[in-house]
Amino acid sequence: MANRIMLNETSYHGTGAVKEIATEAKARAFQKAFVCSDPDLIKFGVTAKVTDVLEEAGLAYEIYSDIKANPTIENVKNGVEAFKKSGADYIVAIGGGSSMDTAKAIGVIITNPEFEDVRSLEGTAPTKKPCVPIIAVPTTAGTAAEVTINYVITDVERKRKFVCVDPHDMPVVAIVDPDMMSSMPKGLTASTGMDALTHAIEGYTTKAAWEMTDMFHLKAIEIISKSLRGAVENTKEGREGMALGQYIAGMGFSNVGLGIAHSMAHTLGAVYDTPHGVACAMMLPIVMEYNAECTGEKYKEIAKAMGVEGVDAMTQEEYRKAAVEAVRKLSQDVGIPAKLEALKEEDLDFLAESAYADACRPGNPKDTCVEDLKELFRKLM
Numbered sequence: 392m393a394n395r396i397m398l399n400e401t402s403y404h405g406t407g408a409v410k411e412i413a414t415e416a417k418a419r420a421f422q423k424a425f426v427c428s429d430p431d432l433i434k435f436g437v438t439a440k441v442t443d444v445l446e447e448a449g450l451a452y453e454i455y456s457d458i459k460a461n462p463t464i465e466n467v468k469n470g471v472e473a474f475k476k477s478g479a480d481y482i483v484a485i486g487g488g489s490s491m492d493t494a495k496a497i498g499v500i501i502t503n504p505e506f507e508d509v510r511s512l513e514g515t516a517p518t519k520k521p522c523v524p525i526i527a528v529p530t531t532a533g534t535a536a537e538v539t540i541n542y543v544i545t546d547v548e549r550k551r552k553f554v555c556v557d558p559h560d561m562p563v564v565a566i567v568d569p570d571m572m573s574s575m576p577k578g579l580t581a582s583t584g585m586d587a588l589t590h591a592i593e594g595y596t597t598k599a600a601w602e603m604t605d606m607f608h609l610k611a612i613e614i615i616s617k618s619l620r621g622a623v624e625n626t627k628e629g630r631e632g633m634a635l636g637q638y639i640a641g642m643g644f645s646n647v648g649l650g651i652a653h654s655m656a657h658t659l660g661a662v663y664d665t666p667h668g669v670a671c672a673m674m675l676p677i678v679m680e681y682n683a684e685c686t687g688e689k690y691k692e693i694a695k696a697m698g699v700e701g702v703d704a705m706t707q708e709e710y711r712k713a714a715v716e717a718v719r720k721l722s723q724d725v726g727i728p729a730k731l732e733a734l735k736e737e738d739l740d741f742l743a744e745s746a747y748a749d750a751c752r753p754g755n756p757k758d759t760c761v762e763d764l765k766e767l768f769r770k771l772m
Contacts, residue, residue, distance in 0.1 A: 399563065401565075402638075406570050419524065427493055496512060529565075577726065594644030598755070598756055609696050649751040654752040
């Protein structure tokens with residue numbers, strides 16, 4: 392079997408990288424940008440860091456901001472209509488996963504209008520053409536949507552999120568500038584950082600993992616574990632580390648998939664509007680305990696990457712427990728709750744069935760069932 396790796400055509404990393412947006416837009420002869428960014432980023436002047444670059448370079452743009460934290464089918468439909476009216480020929484997506492996921496869905500539908508029913512994009516839709524060119528500018532260190540072929544849309548009517556996996560949605564350029572992430576509040580830094588760690592650990596243990604993605608994921612676990620506490624305290628080193636670590640995690644998991652921590656997090660987000668990173672952080676140690684028997688020696692490497700001492704002298708049971716506890720401790724240290732107060736017993740059946748239907752579930756290292764998922768959700772109560 393051949394293993395496939397897909398990454399951006401071009402990516403820029405480091406302080407000041409945002410200035411390269413103009414360089415790339417001009418080199419590609421783009422005429423007008425459709426800027427996707429959420430209302431809060433506009434309000435607090437983060438979006439302006441990018442639009443100022445466009446203005447200084449004499450590049451035209453139009454802003455689209457009908458984007459929610461968990462982007463909806465309606466957000467995408469409205470964006471498609473706005474893009475058609477704008478006269479734009481490329482997209483600049485500024486924000487976290489929400490802005491970039493919305494941009495991907497809009498871009499795919501514009502070039503593949505037969506998929507204008509947004510629900511038809513779920514799973515691995517057989518689109519024929521690359522989406523509208525996207526320059527992705529993350530403002531959070533977590534989703535790595537700027538380097539993945541995945542996006543997630545919320546179906547409000549059916550109370551579920553659906554995952555779309557499409558090589559045609561890959562941004563052509565990623566601009567990973569720590570300065571764009573410096574205004575993130577502590578809570579968002581913590582939750583998006585734990586999302587990145589979940590990407591790295593699930594990507595490392597998923598059924599499709601192989602040597603090249605293992606390399607990405609282990610390095611990402613190491614960098615994130617060293618950097619997240621500092622990033623929450625807004626240190627320069629912490630911000631820079633998280634900007635890089637989350638991107639490296641994306642290089643891996645985009646190509647091999649995830650597991651049930653993400654399936655369950657998607658469901659919690661759809662039903663309770665739980666922030667995605669918070670849901671991932673709460674589920675990750677619970678799912679790691681559940682999966683441990685099917686991970687060989689991988690938890691030994693996770694424990695080492697997270698800085699646990701004396702791992703080589705531990706038994707298998709000890710290093711597996713140590714890896715899980717290191718994740719729990721990091722989550723606790725950055726202020727993530729361990730329990731979800733909104734969770735209700737009467738919701739468990741729906742939650743478990745939705746998580747089982749999620750596109751990330753088949754990649755989990757341990758085969759699961761609805762009843763198992765129900766019991767795992769119950770551990771959050």
